[in-house]
Amino acid sequence: MPNYKVVLFTDSIHQSYMTSQKEAIKKALPDVSIELVDHTDSRLALFTTSQRVPCIMVLKDDARMDAKHAKLSHADATNWVTSYVS
Secondary structure (H helix, E strand, O other): OOOEEEEEEEOOOOHHHHHHHHHHHHHHOOOOEEEEEEOOOHHHHHHOOOOOOOEEEEEEOOEEEEEEOOOOOHHHHHHHHHHHHO
């Protein structure tokens, strides 16, 4: 069975919003691993050409599936992640 992980990249400006987003995704998808990291995390540079934040990235077995560089509503973020992990 594949191992999915959601990584939320943020900076100090978006920290509070992305923390709330993490909680919303965790509430909707309690079995999915979720990390909140800052913009200096090496995976942002490794897996994207645009190092903009906020960024939501879905990993499958530690390989990048997709990433969104946008501030999404909690419902949109949850729906987007669900489309990959379901």
